[in-house]
Amino acid sequence: MTVLPLLRRQFRSPGFALTALVLVAAAVLVNASAFNALHALRWKALPYADGDALVDLRANLRSFGFDVGLTEHLRGELAADRTHFTSVLGFASARATDEDGRPWRLARVTPAFSRTLGVPAALGRSLAEEDARPGADAVLVLGDAVWRSRFGADPDVVGRRIRFGDRAYTVVGVMPRGFVFPDATTEAWRPYVMSEAERRQSDQGNVGDLDVVARLAPGVSPAQAGAALAALLARDASVAGLRTNAGLVGEVRAWRDRYARSHWRALALFQLAALILLAVVAANLVNLQLDRLLARRRELDVRRAIGASERAIAREIVADLAPPVLAGLALGLALTPFATGLLERRGLLPDGLPQGAGFGPAAVAMGLAVAALALASGALAALVARPRSRLSAREGAAGLGRLRPLLLVAQVMLTTALLGCGVLLLRSAANLVETDRGFDARGVLVTLVDPIGIATGSRSFDPATDTDKYAPVVEAVRQDVAGLPGVDRVAVATAPPFSRWETVSSYHVPGRDENIQARGRGVGPGYFAALGIGLVAGREFTAADAGEAGPVIVDEVYRDRYLQGADPLAAYVDVATDAAGHLRRARIVGVARTVKHESLDEAERLPTIYQYHDAPLPMFWLVTHTSGDVAALAETVRRRVLARVPGADVGVSKPLADLVEATLTARRALLEAIGGFAAGTLLLAALGLAAVLGFAVRRRTAELGVRMALGATPAGVRNLVLRQGGLLAAGGIALGLAVGVALARLLADRLFGVGFADAASWAATVAVVAAVALLACWWPAHRAAATDPVAALRAE
């Protein structure tokens, strides 16, 4: 068939062309963006030489339920192990502000930066081993993006000096375009040279200060590297305490998994839902085609009569579908970059993925596969609609009546499965939002204040001299903020909930042989009131609790675990007074409600012990409660802090509700995606059901006319059609339940407070699908009931 008649046909039936275009565009869009993201996460080349030989080495604190980085001391030990590692690189993120007040995101990297990652500088040189010598470390390597945005891609940038705080750094090189490490937010790299305090922390086995990436020696597997790390952690004296108290074990994973692990499952589920949508779209396309072929039945017979082979007919049917499919493919692919951006913004893709997740061959390949499937649906329709043989019109509908009900049952089945999963996710989200978090985030602003400027690298903290110097500053800042209009309460803390700051320490419960591990929190007066954390016994801290013999407040987990049956207010706990582990006995003066610290679905693994601390240093959090607009207060507080301490850095100043919300982002994105796809498939299945029943009614017009001529009532005819549709829908729903429950097993780790086979959720799903199916059946049934027997019989 030539092109012009093909295009003319599209314009003659714009409804079909437009419907096919929209269906294909939607299927291409969701599948191409899902596969593009999956491909980027799992298979796209990392921007390093042989990136698959890089591994991430971490310390897993099993007793605490999380994993962290290592220490410089451990990195040095690993670097000496040439059997397993070619080179080992440590890094820590840092922020800085230059002399023009522009914020920078830096990474401090240990020697072997170039050797481990295998990427030379594009301009100048990369960081060398000698740059890490104390005194020689004031050099900087720029990323391509910052070189372009802040230096106008100046080829003479090497040698320029950039001042961060009281130290000037010399630019020695620019990394090539596309180089990202450890993630896309990092703009430049400088040598990691430990301060004395950092060295002490490292030597004491304070894991988490340094993230470590290593290049495996040739022939070494990640498992072998894992065994090497395990052996090191088992023998190294610096982490002996963590081995005993925190269940320390090593964990080695491919560097790619650092980003992929937490997102892989959600994206895979997203892709699965997209494929289900694709299947339903394909089924609808077949249905649409069959309707169209029915309308063209006589024309196709004529074509056969004048010499068209079945292959030529099939070719024409597929060619007929090609323009809307190709237009849908183009539209879907054109929108894919926006959808990919949306996946990133909604948290289904990690921020700053090193290898990037931009539009690429994977999206095109998936788009082409979807388009091919759409065209194949035309071929399937042609195959099914192939007549046996005749010139007579009487058999024209032969062959069209078998596949469609099967397609419909499949559509209802997939819709039920997807919708059921959506309902489960929705209930989980509702359960999470309603779960008792132990605090009230409404009206609460949390602000991280770094009065000395440590985070920006401009100053260092010396406890011996700086504690006394800055303690009054903390109180002054607190009072300044307390004086702001609309502020009810302000308290300081070392780590408020959802701040992503954590301290786990050893405590001794009198009467027990072994120490216990608990979350340690330093909080000032008014903390519990500001956060709305209820006290189930005792009292809050007051200023009178300051001093070396200060009391503690424990949470319900501690009370239930260690004080069963005893009066908590008559109990004591031994708390450490220094890094050497010396203990003092502290009286418990209150029992606070248990709060969620990191996520709403976290298990109550560790108890929490609050100690009085009215001036946490070198950094502290302000917890501010306001009766006014909390978001507007954020900037006001920031300005007030800077007005009091001009050299301070305000790292975070956000409503606590936003921090809680951020932990739900990925979960919500999955809910939105699966819920959206479920709604789409429900609509398509409803349209399919209406189309199939409408088709059946048209085929049975004469029969219905005869029935009515013989005395059938309109209600009787309507029920006849409703029964026909109801049977198909019921079959689909029953199969959908079986498939859906199996599918929901994959979601089990995303569910909260609801099981994957939750009867109420699945009953609700069945009710919704059945109600929509009934609505979809109603119109054809109504038309059947309105059949005019005389007209029907005359037409026959």
Added chain:
Amino acid sequence: MIRLDNLERSYPLAGGGRSWVLRNVTLDVAEGEFVSIMGPSGAGKSSLLNVLGLMDHDWQGAYALDGVAVGTLNARQRQALQREKIGFIFQHYHLIDDLKVWENLDLPLQYRDVPAKERAARVGDLLDRFNIVGKKDLYPAQLSGGQQQLVAVARAVITRPRLLLADEPTGALHSSQARMIMDLLHELNREGITIVQVTHNEDYAKEARRIVRLFDGWIEKAPA
């Protein structure tokens, strides 16, 4: 050209048994003949035309078309034979609505993989011969019934068939248009094309060299 020997066609009935539409049909049509098939509704006229046109192969008996035993052919061979020998004309013209007049004529040649240049030449010749050059860029809906049937006849003969099967070719036309089509069929017959037409019109039937009458699937009169 056509030799049918005891040909029978039936359809199975749902409750068992069969419904017979053609019974013991024996018929010879010589090359260059013009034959009319007549009979009341349900007599089996269209069924017979389907068999003759190789559109239906589910029959018993023997059928030879231009010396080829049709019963021994597979589907592909039957279609090749049909493409080579047979042209169809329908009561309701059945032109393709989406295609212009010249594209309708071009279509059978496309299906036979005739090269584009030759197709253009043959379409041009036929438009000229049927005096419809001025209509070539019109769509079927823009033509009268007679003009549409004229195009349909042109489409049927553009592949130069040796057998033309016409199912009520004048059934949807008023008398002057019907006359024109019958004259055209006579002209084609004079040029050597064998024509078998199904018709209800006694006058037009008589214009054929002979009439075959069907009743309940049986041939009433089959002159040798």
